[in-house]
Amino acid sequence: MLRAMGGRSAQAARLLAPRSAVLVETVRGRKSRNDPVAKSKEGRIKVPPPVDPVEMVVMKQRFGEYQMILKALRLEFREEVLRRKYEEETGSLAEERARQDAEEHRALMTWNDEENVRMLNVRMMRIQRENEEAERNKLEAALQREQEQQEFIKEREREILQLQEDAKNFITLENLDQRIEEVLDKPKNYNFAVDKEGRVVKQTVLQ
Secondary structure (H helix, E strand, O other): OHHHHHHHHHHHHHHHOOOOOOOOOOOOOOOOOOOOOOHHHOOOOOOOOOOOHHHHHHHHHHHHHHHHHHHHHHHHHHHHHHHHHHHHHHOHHHHHHHHHHHHHHHHHHHHHHHHHHHHHHHHHHHHHHHHHHHHHHHHHHHHHHHHHHHHHHHHHHHHHHHHHHHHOOOOOOOOHHHHHHHHHHOOOOOOEEEOOOOOEEEEOOOO
């Protein structure tokens, strides 16, 4: 009764407290081992609750069955894990994995051989193109040299023909008197002036 009244008074004090004040609620901690027994619990004797013998037998039986079921499940799971591990290492799963690895290896080797053949064909075609291009360049260079040589020979032949034609007008000891008479008979006047177009605009008269 006194505790209830104390609680009510504390609650009333919190409600009537000014708003500016900080309300701190006290929290009761756990008792230590050296604290004395509460006065309300002095002289109290703890009496365990009554147990029904029939219920106890049933509970023990069911608890035993429960433990047996859990043990059986654990053994079953352990056996399943070990069996799968064994099959993965040495059983049918290992054989299947080995077969798949072998098939994958054969497929990769086949692809590798095909790729090598393809690259060899590409390389041979490139070498053939390079050889054909080299032969074509060599032939073109030979034709170019031959054409240049022909042009050189033709140029020299034209020079020889022009020189032979010019040689007809050369002055020699045999035609010296004849050429002197021709010059005296047909004198040429080189004293003249020309305009920008090359026309003779002024020329002196020979005396």
